[in-house]
Amino acid sequence: MPAQRKSVQCLSPTGLHTMSYQEWGDANNPDVLVCVHGLARVSDDFDVLAANLCSQYRVICPDVVGRGASGHLRNPMHYQIPQYVSDMVTLLARLDVEEVDWFGTSMGGLIGMGIASLEGNPIRKLLLNDVGPALNPVALSRIGEYVGQAVSFERFDEALAYIKSISQPFGAHSEAQWEKLARDVLRQNEAGQWIKHYDLGLGLPFKATTPEQVAAGEAILWATYDAIRSKTLVVRGENSDLLSIETATAMTKRGPHASLVQIPDVGHAPTFVSAEQIAIARDFFLSNN
Template identity: 45%
Template sequence: MPMSERSFLGLSAAGFHKVAYTQWGRDDAPRTAVCVHGLTRNGRDFDALALDLADGWRVACPDVVGRGKSGWLANPALYGYPQYCADMAALVARLGVEQVDWVGTSMGGLIGLMLAAQPNSPIRRLVINDVGPFVSKIGLQRIADYVGKDPVFEDIAAVESYLRFVLMGFGRLPDEAWRHMAEHSARTRPDGRYGLAYDPGIAEAFKAQPMQDVDLWAFWDRIQCPVLVLRGATSDILLRETAEEMTRRGPRARVVEFANTGHAPALMTEDQIAAVRGFLLEG
């Protein structure tokens, strides 16, 4: 299936910035999916899922501003969900379709949740991967402990070793999956060594205010489209009681849980990809 790297301009209070995305499948595919990654990740995390879907979907996998091949904001204080939602709305407009299927991991799931809650939302079916309308400050603190750091690595193998540690919640993945993530999670520094492919300034939002629980139930209760929730069995971000409540209120989501996985299922294994594909094909 064809794959291409594309970009468009997003707009913040500090000016325009580049938003890069990888597109899989044909421009004239009957359906369009948007896959949005977690806080420190990038769109290439979805390569396996996008390749599987590309027989029936055009799949756009953006690098949220400050990550991957997208630009960095001159003012780190502007990193946050209002900007991310605005950029993703611009992506949907760029794709030129009235409806999209949305697959979002962690941060990408919250962006999807917020957009799906809006009147006249273009989201047709929503997959939220290991996040929900309530996130405890305990789980957020664990993420805050590593996000924004700017470690230096001598080679890609060192990047891979670091990712295997901080992303251990992704679960049991083949070696080639970890290598793939390492290759697309590294940026080359001026000294020839490697750093992580994100702006350390994305941590600004964590530092700007005291750590507290996140409560987005008001958004959740406004969602009208069908929702599938994926959960890692040992996740500290999407608690089991939150997932259960998501089945009882708002769009009354279906929940699928994966064993031997924490935060968050990587969507790189056959069973996880099959769960997403099966749900999207229902509508």
Template identity: 50%
Template sequence: MSEPTLNYVACPDANGGHRMAYWEWGDRANPHVVVCGHGLSRQGRDFDVLAGALCARVRVVCPDVAGRGQSDWLKDPTGYQIPAYAADMLALLAQLKPATLDWVGTSMGGLIGMVLAGQPDLPLPAPVRRLVLNDVGPAIQWPALERIGQYLGNTGRFESLQQAADAMWAVSSSFGPHTPAQWLALSTHMVKPVGDDVRGALTLHYDPAIAVPFRSLTQEAATQGEAAMWQLYDGITADTLLLRGAQSDLLTRETALAMTQRGPKARLVEFAGVGHAPTLVAADQVEAVASFLLG
């Protein structure tokens, strides 16, 4: 499989700005752009398999959200929140200038997509045409957030990539069945060397401070935020595909079904044996997204 190119976009903030990295697949002159937004503690290379399946037909752009992967860490950790991430994506889209825009968002990346697609007055170069929400919706289950909070920010220290992959699997088995090779590939871009450690120790490739605003969230605030997210969802006009792990503890089936009845009336596809969240590596998951975007 070919490798993507790494590029950057300058993003404004209250502390002098920061650079957001993004991985690009396919012909840079292609006016049809698919942006793939990753989950809370992940990074853009999570979409390598999906991008490889799409890039002959469209230009695929997979950003590392601020604080993750090759992107800058924020000076003020309170900036690690959805509104700021959405503002960074506006800067990215202004640089990309797509004529046709689709969005694929896993978990946090889906929430960012809802913010962009649900507000028609945003200065997008093109409206979101098709939207894929991967195991996320306006209502998020509090126990799932508590589960994620137990490990978020603990970037660890590992003596090998395999050790790091094993540790990540211990908190990510809900992603569903993966071969050892698939999981190692997903883990490779999740780690970086520890400083100047001559023994080659590794740590997870994100700023531990992304946990600061996450841990300040209360159940009451999360419940209050649901109304605003439903309002955004109801404002979406893009053709929408909703993916759900059948065992997801974050997106309930009740919420998923409600999403098929209101707003853009999403088309729902569920994957058996998978929780939160499908990684879009398995052939049936890739096919569901590819046929929706390219069909």
């Protein structure tokens, strides 16, 4: 069953905006899996995973505001986790279900942590894909360098090479997989040039963040993590420069006492398009415990 594209209206301090999402499977299925992408990615990242799980789940894959088919914020400084959590609470209300499972890659995992830490939240199981409360500032700087950078390419093969270059930590993929990963986050402008499929204003909060704010944010994130009671799995790319093995190990000993799986020969972040990686998600979400 192909995905249906839907949308929900959300609120920011400067007004309303639209969040687009894709829905896979039976709309009446009470078993819901919400899959949320990373900082500069889109809902299409989960096409393979959603197709694999939509016979068991109603799978919901949003484009976080500022990305893909969703609207943009009037004030780009609001492109931060509290706004995304607010938007997702609105989405969860639209879904009208008692509980959900959550798959969050990088930023999507931080959003899931934020919701799962709230009293009375609906998250039953939480998969955190290569993210945790302590984030390597060097990796954040690497990501921040390209996320707000305006680029344009006359030919798709040039754009593809660019996406490959900034996404090498994803690990080995077939040429068809790389092409899809690229097409998902690129679009053609009126001049026919290939450009990024997100608001370049996403980079502004990165540039405005001080080391002191990073340190304070880490303390808040650990307090958030410690408040989670959902069954939790941390997936780490073995070569990740964002989530250290020390942080991932600490996540198994505090808060929800997460289980930990490491994926060899992958950095930040596993894409979950291979059968081996999808099996990790299936085993976690479909197990009875």
